[in-house]
Amino acid sequence: MSDDPNDPERLRWDAERVARARAGDRAAFAELYRAYAPAVFARVLLPKLGNREAAEDALGETFRTAFERLDGYEARNVSLYFWLARIATNKALDMHRARATTGRALASFENLVAPLGETPPDPAELFELRGDTVRVQKAVRDVLERLNPRYRRAIELRFVEDLGREECATALDVKLGTFDVLILRALRAFRKEWASVVGEEPPSDAG
Amino acid sequence: MTPDDEEPTAEELEEAERLARALERGHAPGGVPEDALGAAALLRFSKDGGALEPERAERILEEALSRARPPVSKPRRRYTLLGLLGLAAAGAAAFLLVVKTQAPEAAALLPSPPRELLEAQLAAATAKDLDEQTAKNTALAALDDQTARYRGVLYATLRERYGR
Numbered sequence: 051m052s053d054d055p056n057d058p059e060r061l062r063w064d065a066e067r068v069a070r071a072r073a074g075d076r077a078a079f080a081e082l083y084r085a086y087a088p089a090v091f092a093r094v095l096l097p098k099l100g101n102r103e104a105a106e107d108a109l110g111e112t113f114r115t116a117f118e119r120l121d122g123y124e125a126r127n128v129s130l131y132f133w134l135a136r137i138a139t140n141k142a143l144d145m146h147r148a149r150a151t152t153g154r155a156l157a158s159f160e161n162l163v164a165p166l167g168e169t170p171p172d173p174a175e176l177f178e179l180r181g182d183t184v185r186v187q188k189a190v191r192d193v194l195e196r197l198n199p200r201y202r203r204a205i206e207l208r209f210v211e212d213l214g215r216e217e218c219a220t221a222l223d224v225k226l227g228t229f230d231v232l233i234l235r236a237l238r239a240f241r242k243e244w245a246s247v248v249g250e251e252p253p254s255d256a257g
Numbered sequence: 258m259t260p261d262d263e264e265p266t267a268e269e270l271e272e273a274e275r276l277a278r279a280l281e282r283g284h285a286p287g288g289v290p291e292d293a294l295g296a297a298a299l300l301r302f303s304k305d306g307g308a309l310e311p312e313r314a315e316r317i318l319e320e321a322l323s324r325a326r327p328p329v330s331k332p333r334r335r336y337t338l339l340g341l342l343g344l345a346a347a348g349a350a351a352f353l354l355v356v357k358t359q360a361p362e363a364a365a366l367l368p369s370p371p372r373e374l375l376e377a378q379l380a381a382a383t384a385k386d387l388d389e390q391t392a393k394n395t396a397l398a399a400l401d402d403q404t405a406r407y408r409g410v411l412y413a414t415l416r417e418r419y420g421r
Contacts, residue, residue: 076322083318092307100298103283106313110321117325153286155279157294159302183306190303208280209300215277230273231265237276237293237300244296 055129064130072120079120083113086131090138092179097160098142104154108141115141162241165249193243201236208233368410374403 054060070078087109095105095112115137116123123133149156166185194202200222207218219229244250265273272290279285280297309317377400384396 072328080318087314088309091309096302096307100295101283106317110317114321114325118328120328153284155283155285155289155294157291157298159295159299162299179306186303230277231269234273234276234293237296241292241296
């Protein structure tokens with residue numbers, strides 16, 4: 051099956067599973083989930099929420115809602131993916147609205163990655179997530195190269211090597227509080243440099 | 258002196274602490290510097306492009322389906338259209354019934370003028386060209402008489418139909 055979301059073969063594949071899932075076949079729905087959940091997660095939810103735990107919760111909610119409302123879905127010659135992406139966008143918005151109550155730390159970065167890809171992305175690349183990752187990784191490397199070495203090191207320790215705060219502070223030979231300030235400044239410097247190297251789109255409603 | 262050598266302000270210290278908490282726990286009840294948090298989220302995303310671990314993905318699906326209600330059956334579009342057409346037909350029928358019951362009674366069938374009246378009218382019309390006054394008077398008197406008769410028949414018909 052082609053990666054093009056509107057490829058006739060994919061549409062037939064969608065339609066067959068949607069019909070079975072409507073009749074209560076959960077295995078058919080699971081097939082749809084396995085086909086589309088990775089793209090909904092990586093392309094919609096994570097960039098809108100910036101928080102993996104929240105994005106996973108939103109993914110579950112997206113597919114729960116989709117299952118319950120599957121009977122109202124009409125294909126209109128486009129893949130089920132776009133219907134799921136719309137539900138996911140609404141779930142992300144709901145989470146942003148509930149932030150004051152839940153206290154969840156959410157931060158959209160979709161406006162940062164948007165300049166790296168076409169908008170909307172080339173249909174044939176929609177499910178090819180590897181290409182996105184490679185582009186983002188290259189841009190991150192380019193931006194890190196432009197930071198002062200101390201900021202770059204702090205970011206690499208915390209986000210590339212994935213060390214805890216204490217370990218990072220020890221590695222840099224600073225107090226924990228000093229490291230916290232250092233990483234805040236480093237992230238702000240990174241963002242500023244990203245905007246000048248890659249670009250940054252105006253924040254969307256979900257940010 | 259690099260920028261990170263500058264002494265942090267009290268506000269910056271507070272922001273740094275909130276950011277540290279948010280990055281570790283994913284929660285920040287008092288708010289969080291979103292610009293830095295967004296950059297951190299992007300850096301984390303860049304490691305694996307937001308890949309979902311298959312096992313974790315399966316657990317999310319199981320939990321979602323365990324909470325899901327059975328799919329809600331909505332009437333399909335063609336049934337909706339049929340329903341709307343049915344409603345429209347019922348509305349039209351009701352309208353016709355109301356219009357019919359409120360319509361005025363059928364008009365009375367009035368008698369046609371008798372042949373005598375038409376002949377009297379013809380005689381009176383031709384008599385006006387005559388020189389003789391008596392002939393004119395006779396024709397007009399005959400017309401009056403026929404008109405009065407016809408009027409009487411007409412009024413009788415109307416009284417019979419409308420009762421007044």
